Amino acid sequence: MTNLKVHAPAPADLEGDLASLRGDCEQMAAHWAVPEHVDARPVPPSLIHGVSVPAKSARLLDAMSDYGD
Template sequence: MPNHRFPRDLRETETDTSLAQLCGDSARMAPHWAVPPVAVATPVPPSSIHGVVVSRASARLVGSMPEYGD
């Protein structure tokens, strides 16, 4: 049977957890999800990218965003 940690009071909700508790929980959990080193990818020149299709609705949506569009 797995060893899970449950709140002392099962009626406890997400909002009863403090930021300090979340940070502590995250720090304790981080070693369990160690990410192996990744080789640095070399950039692909835009001229070699072909065949990307975007729907008109998606293009309008992105075009209307101030960060990307006109």
């Protein structure tokens, strides 16, 4: 059995990659408080405000395929 080892990392995607998306999420996670009790009901879009996403992450998510496509 051959054990192939890669010594060089894959080239970075200049538009953003999964690692940068995870890094953005880790930075934002510190700002999210976990409530003790959660009511499972939908939130109207008019109540969602103040969310900002770095442009690189937004482009990465926008480029991902959607299962509904």
